[in-house]
Amino acid sequence: MKSHRFCASTYPSARAGLFTSRGLPGSRQSHSGIVIFCRFLLIVACLFPFQRAMAAGIPEKTVTNAIGMEFVLIPAGMFIMGSPLEEVNRGVSEIQHTVTITRPFYMQTAEVTVDQWRAVMGRSFFARKKGTPDMPVVKVSWYDCKKFIRKLNSMTGAQYRLPTEAQWEYAARAGSKTAYFWGNTIDCARAMFANNPMRYDACVPDNRSSGVEPAGPAPVKHYRPNDWGLYDMHGNVWEWCEDLFDRYDAVSVVDPCQTSSGEDRVRRGGSWFGPGYSCRSANRAYGHPMSRLQNTGFRLVMVLPDQPIHTSQPQ
Numbered sequence: 001m002k003s004h005r006f007c008a009s010t011y012p013s014a015r016a017g018l019f020t021s022r023g024l025p026g027s028r029q030s031h032s033g034i035v036i037f038c039r040f041l042l043i044v045a046c047l048f049p050f051q052r053a054m055a056a057g058i059p060e061k062t063v064t065n066a067i068g069m070e071f072v073l074i075p076a077g078m079f080i081m082g083s084p085l086e087e088v089n090r091g092v093s094e095i096q097h098t099v100t101i102t103r104p105f106y107m108q109t110a111e112v113t114v115d116q117w118r119a120v121m122g123r124s125f126f127a128r129k130k131g132t133p134d135m136p137v138v139k140v141s142w143y144d145c146k147k148f149i150r151k152l153n154s155m156t157g158a159q160y161r162l163p164t165e166a167q168w169e170y171a172a173r174a175g176s177k178t179a180y181f182w183g184n185t186i187d188c189a190r191a192m193f194a195n196n197p198m199r200y201d202a203c204v205p206d207n208r209s210s211g212v213e214p215a216g217p218a219p220v221k222h223y224r225p226n227d228w229g230l231y232d233m234h235g236n237v238w239e240w241c242e243d244l245f246d247r248y249d250a251v252s253v254v255d256p257c258q259t260s261s262g263e264d265r266v267r268r269g270g271s272w273f274g275p276g277y278s279c280r281s282a283n284r285a286y287g288h289p290m291s292r293l294q295n296t297g298f299r300l301v302m303v304l305p306d307q308p309i310h311t312s313q314p315q
């Protein structure tokens with residue numbers, strides 16, 4: 001069994017970042033007592049789920065941070081990554097291989113929303129963006145996601161990152177071996193896809209009848225979740241992953257994260273813009289890390305205390 005190179009391996013404390021140069025009493029930077037106290041309250045609120053879970057010795061199944069981002073605990077385990085040769089519309093890069101995920105992790109139950117992005121990045125950044133607070137944020141590059149993560153980590157004292165590609169597919173499958181978590185065929189009632197009047201428009205009438213406008217995604221959690229409580233893993237918007245895009249090796253791997261080769265970053269999940277087969281669990285796509293696409297957003301992983309962080313620079 002091959003152990004892939006981690007994007008990076010460090011062991012964070014649950015209290016990492018609790019006192020920084022911006023919030024430490026006696027810092028040279030001038031902050032009012034109110035600002036420092038508010039920062040402290042935010043950190044405590046975000047770390048409380050961790051502290052309560054660790055005190056009991058068993059992590060909570062779900063945790064919600066101070067800005068309303070909900071995470072569900074994904075168990076460690078083993079799965080077959082990639083697709084079988086007979087899967088319809090299979091891509092040539094979807095080589096099947098065994099992957100072991102050695103540690104549990106928290107994954108965000110839905111995509112980062114417009115409201116959550118504004119809570120971290122501020123409203124001026126979004127002055128010209130459209131979308132209700134519960135819509136997935138889009139037109140964010142891989143580098144934009146990294147900026148968001150750095151700021152969120154600093155604000156909360158917790159450790160967030162993008163999922164690795166293996167973590168993403170493992171969580172999307174939720175124990176299934178079919179093209180989608182529910183089976184091998186997709187329809188407009190199960191996921192957001194083909195909502196593009198200019199090309200892939202098969203679901204436009206159904207979406208209109210359910211109150212979702214064409215030419216865009218649906219609000220997060222519009223469709224039922226998979227068996228592990230994750231919404232929109234099939235369709236709605238593509239999601240950035242940590243890894244560089246490269247060909248799989250047909251060997252067993254442990255906690256893989258591709259950093260040694262490639263230029264583009266992995267995107268997973270399919271979107272409203274394209275056909276249903278692009279939403280398959282094994283389907284792979286990529287994009288330039290600086291690209292801001294109308295059909296691409298992201299969700300986060302929250303790292304359990306004293307677990308390695310898979311991440312690529314910049315972080």
